[in-house]
Structure formats: structure tokens, C-alpha cells
Amino acid sequence: MTSMNSLTFEELGSAAQRDRRKRILDATIALASKGGFDAVQMRAVAERADVALGTLYRYFPSKIHLLVSALAREFEQANISLDRKPVPGDTAADRVIYVLSRNTRALQRDPNLTEALTRAFMFADASVANEIHAVGMHVTRMLMRAMHAQDVPSSEIEPTEEDIAVAKVIGDVWLASLVQWVTGRASAADVSKSIDVAVRLLLRD
Amino acid sequence: MTSMNSLTFEELGSAAQRDRRKRILDATIALASKGGFDAVQMRAVAERADVALGTLYRYFPSKIHLLVSALAREFEQANISLDRKPVPGDTAADRVIYVLSRNTRALQRDPNLTEALTRAFMFADASVANEIHAVGMHVTRMLMRAMHAQDVPSSEIEPTEEDIAVAKVIGDVWLASLVQWVTGRASAADVSKSIDVAVRLLLRD
DNA sequence: TCTGCGAGTGAAACGTGTTTCGATTATGCC
DNA sequence: GGCATAATCGAAACACGTTTCACTCGCAGA
Numbered sequence: 001m002t003s004m005n006s007l008t009f010e011e012l013g014s015a016a017q018r019d020r021r022k023r024i025l026d027a028t029i030a031l032a033s034k035g036g037f038d039a040v041q042m043r044a045v046a047e048r049a050d051v052a053l054g055t056l057y058r059y060f061p062s063k064i065h066l067l068v069s070a071l072a073r074e075f076e077q078a079n080i081s082l083d084r085k086p087v088p089g090d091t092a093a094d095r096v097i098y099v100l101s102r103n104t105r106a107l108q109r110d111p112n113l114t115e116a117l118t119r120a121f122m123f124a125d126a127s128v129a130n131e132i133h134a135v136g137m138h139v140t141r142m143l144m145r146a147m148h149a150q151d152v153p154s155s156e157i158e159p160t161e162e163d164i165a166v167a168k169v170i171g172d173v174w175l176a177s178l179v180q181w182v183t184g185r186a187s188a189a190d191v192s193k194s195i196d197v198a199v200r201l202l203l204r205d
Numbered sequence: 206m207t208s209m210n211s212l213t214f215e216e217l218g219s220a221a222q223r224d225r226r227k228r229i230l231d232a233t234i235a236l237a238s239k240g241g242f243d244a245v246q247m248r249a250v251a252e253r254a255d256v257a258l259g260t261l262y263r264y265f266p267s268k269i270h271l272l273v274s275a276l277a278r279e280f281e282q283a284n285i286s287l288d289r290k291p292v293p294g295d296t297a298a299d300r301v302i303y304v305l306s307r308n309t310r311a312l313q314r315d316p317n318l319t320e321a322l323t324r325a326f327m328f329a330d331a332s333v334a335n336e337i338h339a340v341g342m343h344v345t346r347m348l349m350r351a352m353h354a355q356d357v358p359s360s361e362i363e364p365t366e367e368d369i370a371v372a373k374v375i376g377d378v379w380l381a382s383l384v385q386w387v388t389g390r391a392s393a394a395d396v397s398k399s400i401d402v403a404v405r406l407l408l409r410d
Numbered sequence: 411t412c413t414g415c416g417a418g419t420g421a422a423a424c425g426t427g428t429t430t431c432g433a434t435t436a437t438g439c440c
Numbered sequence: 441g442g443c444a445t446a447a448t449c450g451a452a453a454c455a456c457g458t459t460t461c462a463c464t465c466g467c468a469g470a
Contacts, residue, residue: 017417042457052419054460063457115330122327126389169378169399176377184331194374201406219437222447247427257449259430268427 005130006065007058023049024059028070032116040067040116061127067120068131074117075138078103079145087146093203095146100174100195103142107178108188115182122179136171143167147203166202173198210335211270212263228254229264233275237321245272245321266332272325273336279322280343283308284350292351298408300351305379305400308347312383313393320387327384341376348372352408371407378403 009018027048031040042063046056060066082099089095107114124132144159144167159167177194180186186194214223232253236245247268251261265271287304294300312319329337349364349372364372382399385391391399 020418038456041455052421053458054420055418057458058417061458119328119330122384123324124388125324129389132388132390169402172381172399173374173377176381179327180377183329183337184334185337194377197374221436225448243426246425257451258428259450260448262428263447266428 004061004127006060006069020049020051020055021059024051024056024066025070025073028066029074029113032067032070033110033113036112037067037116037119039112042066064120064124064128065131067117068124068128068135071117071121072131072134072138075135075142078106079138079142082142082145089146091203092147093199096143096170096199096203097196099142099146100170100199101192104174104178104188104191104195108181108191111182114178118175118178118182121175136168139171139174140164140167143170169202170195170198209266209332211265211274225254225256225260226264229256229261229271230275230278233271234279234318237272237275238315238318241317242272242321242324244317247271269325269329269333270336272322273329273333273340276322276326277336277339277343280340280347283311284343284347287347287350294351296408297352298404301348301375301404301408302401304347304351305375305404306397309379309383309393309396309400313386313396316387319383323380323383323387326380341373344376344379345369345372348375374407375400375403 007017007021009021024045027045028040031044031048040063042056043053045066046053049056056066060069082102087095087099089098121132121135140159144163147163147167173194177186177191181188181191212222212226214226229250232250233245236249236253245268247261248258250271251258254261261271265274292300292304294303326337326340345364349368352368352372378399382391382396386393386396
């Protein structure tokens with residue numbers, strides 16, 4: 001529709017285009033992982049992805065769109081890997097904490113990447129609504145999966161209003177503590193603790 | 206100490222310098238109020254404050270430092286105005302909600318300004334730690350004041366570990382919902398509701 | 411096969427945050 | 441008052457996100 005949205009994998013016609021998109025996101029992740037937000041320079045991404053600068057901007061209309069799209073892809077992959085086996089834990093709270101802890105540890109293993117993606121997400125304005133929404137969907141889906149019994153196929157879950165509200169708040173708390181961890185205002189332990197507190201308050205059975 | 210911190214009001218020697226600092230922050234607020242984050246352009250701030258660009262950078266080492274310092278001053282003023290009379294409300298939760306609602310309404314009255322200050326706060330990295338800490342102190346102090354009985358002079362409040370933790374979480378939730386409001390992902394009503402839920406969960410008597 | 415067109419290219423240009431530096435002015439000290 | 445030092449000024453330069461544009465290329469349809 002408008003030229004203001006990132007091109008998604010689905011709406012890309014040819015295999016060559018999908019490959020370009022993949023190369024761009026790969027380059028983004030690689031540069032972010034090496035030097036954080038500042039190291040993701042549009043010229044560098046274009047060069048590394050072997051694509052002209054103008055093309056990069058055709059696929060992703062800004063650096064923020066690019067990074068938030070990269071974040072969405074990361075969460076998508078995390079979801080896929082999570083789908084492979086049931087989430088361990090006896091209660092919804094246990095399972096949610098398991099899933100969030102697992103993801104938090106993964107993020108903390110690559111601080112530069114996490115810094116880049118988190119700051120982009122926080123800095124995004126209304127023009128990035130679609131990409132942000134995609135990220136939110138992945139997080140919500142992940143939490144839904146954890147909140148429900150392990151044996152329900154994820155395609156059959158139909159979350160209640162309440163479920164979604166709770167997932168939203170938990171996602172907010174998770175993100176807020178990640179932001180603080182990224183900026184050195186909170187330790188890894190603080191992040192775990194925030195999540196623990198929030199989940200137990202919101203998901204008491 | 207390092208050249209990487211904003212010059213605070215206190216460490217400025219002469220009246221002329223304090224006046225320059227004030228002019229700079231005034232110009233920042235005015236421009237932000239008119240056009241949001243993007244309208245706060247360093248050259249424009251310098252010109253409006255009648256100060257050279259280099260001087261502006263001597264007082265505030267980056268646009269983010271500048272905006273977060275402006276945010277700190279706003280909260281400081283809110284605190285002062287709040288100190289003038291006791292906070293109404295019978296329970297801690299009521300008083301906290303009163304204070305936050307009052308501030309939220311004030312912020313929502315000037316969306317551009319709020320957008321500028323909020324986004325700067327969220328985008329800030331570790332180098333802005335001092336300024337961010339100042340903001341946190343003001344918010345914490347405001348909440349402390351509300352959580353304790355109305356007649357205790359604020360200078361005599363000595364908050365417990367627990368109090369501080371709770372205030373921190375409430376502050377996080379408040380900020381997170383403001384961010385979403387600023388980016389159009391949540392309505393004013395959503396903001397009120399988030400605060401309401403968080404406060405009642407965390408401050409049940 | 412030819413042709414027209416949209417995608418991609420390469421390079422330059424622009425805007426704004428940030429840095430730099432020599433000249434000028436203010437300030438504190440004798 | 442005269443001087444040393446620091447603060448401020450003015451203006452240019454630099455860095456990186458973003459835009460623009462003339463050009464090329466590959467391919468779908470005639």
C-alpha cells in the first residue's frame with residue numbers, strides 16, 4: 001500500500017528478492033551483534049548484503065524499520081524453535097517464566113545485538129506500527145502457548161480478552177527490564193526478578 | 206568530573222551561567238512543545254537560547270542529555286508544586302493513583318513535548334546514566350510522598366527497600382504506558398487503566 | 411525477437427547531530 | 441589596571457541517515 005512499510009517476506013515475489021531480504025536482515029544482525037545500534041550503519045548493511053543503498057531503503061524505509069523487522073524475525077525463529085517441544089512446567093506461571101527466562105538468557109548472550117534491537121524498538125514512532133505489531137504478535141503467541149496446557153496445538157488456542165491483557169502487561173515488564181539491563185541500570189538478576197514478580201502477581205492460580 | 210555529563214544547576218558558578226542553562230532548557234521545552242522530538246534541533250535550540258552551538262554542547266553533551274535534563278527539570282517542578290499541599294486520598298494506592306493521574310493529564314495536555322521527552326528517555330544509553338538517575342529520583346520521591354501519610358514532611362521520609370522496589374516497578378509501568386500512548390499504541394484511557402491495575406496489584410493493603 | 415517497464419545500481423547531494431578550532435570576551439587574581 | 445585562564449563565539453568540517461536521479465538490467469508480454 002503505502003511506501004512506508006517494510007517489505008515482508010510474503011509479499012516478495014521472486015526468490016531473488018526473498019534472498020535479498022534475507023541477506024539484508026542477516027547483515028543487520030551481524031553488524032548489530034558486532035557493535036550494537038551504532039554499528040548498524042545503512043551503508044555498511046547495504047555493502048555487506050551486497051545491495052545498493054537505494055535498494056536497502058526500498059526494502060526497509062528506515063534504520064528503525066530495519067532493526068524492528070530484524071527483531072521480529074528473531075522472535076519468529078524463537079517461536080519456531082519453541083514449538084518443537086512442549087513447554088515444561090506444571091502451572092501457567094512456571095511455564096511463562098520458563099519461556100521468558102530462556103529468551104532472556106539468549107538475548108543476554110549477545111548484548112550488542114540486544115542493545116541494537118531493544119533501542120530501535122523503544123525509539124520507534126507511529127510509522128513503524130506494523131513492524132511493532134508483528135513483534136507484539138510473536139511475543140503474545142509465545143506467552144499464549146506457555147499459558148495454556150502443553151498439549152494444545154498452538155493453532156487451536158483462542159485466547160480470552162483477559163489472557164491478552166495479561167500477556168501485554170507481562171511483555172511490557174519484560175521489555176522495560178531489558179531496556180534497563182541494556183543501559184546498565186539493571187543486572188541480569190534484576191531482570192529475572194522483575195519477570196518473576198510480575199508473572200507471579202498476574203498469573204496467580 | 207568527566208566531560209560527558211550535563212552541567213547541573215548547582216555546579217554552575219556564575220549567575221550568567223545559570224541563566225544560560227535556564228535559557229537553553231526553556232528553548233528546548235518550547236521547541237519540543239511546538240514540534241516534538243524532531244523539532245528540537247541543536248542549532249535551533251542554540252539560536253533560540255541565544256548561545257553558540259559549541260556552548261550548548263558544553264552544557265549538554267548531546268541532544269539526548271539535553272532532553273533528559275529537561276525532563277528532570279519538569280519533574281522537579283512538578284514535585285515542588287506537589288509539595289505545596291498534602292496529597293488527597295485515604296490509602297497509599299489512592300494517593301499514588303492521584304499523583305500519577307495528575308501528572309499523566311499534564312503530560313497529555315502537551316503531546317509534542319511528551320513525545321520528545323519520552324522518546325529521549327527511552328533512547329538514552331549508558332552515558333546518560335546520571336541524568337536518568339535524576340529523573341528516577343524525582344519520580345521515586347513523588348511516589349514516596351504519596352505512599353506515606355500526608356502529614357509527614359518529605360524530608361523525614363526514609364523509605365524501605367520494599368517501598369523503593371515498588372516505586373520502581375510503578376514508575377516502569379507508568380513510563381511503558383506513556384511510551385505506548387506517545388506512539389499511538391495506547392489511548393489515554395489505556396494509560397489510566399494500566400496504572401490503576403499496577404498500583405492496585407502492588408499496593409494492596 | 412523486440413520492447414517497455416519495474417527493480418536494482420552507483421554516486422552525489424542534503425539535513426541534522428556532533429566536533430573542531432582560532433578569535434573574542436568575560437572572570438578571577440595580583 | 442593588567443594579566444592568565446577559562447568561557448563563549450562563529451563558522452567550518454565531519455558523520456551518518458535519508459533522498460534523489462540518471463542509468464542499466466532482466467524479464468513478461470506483444
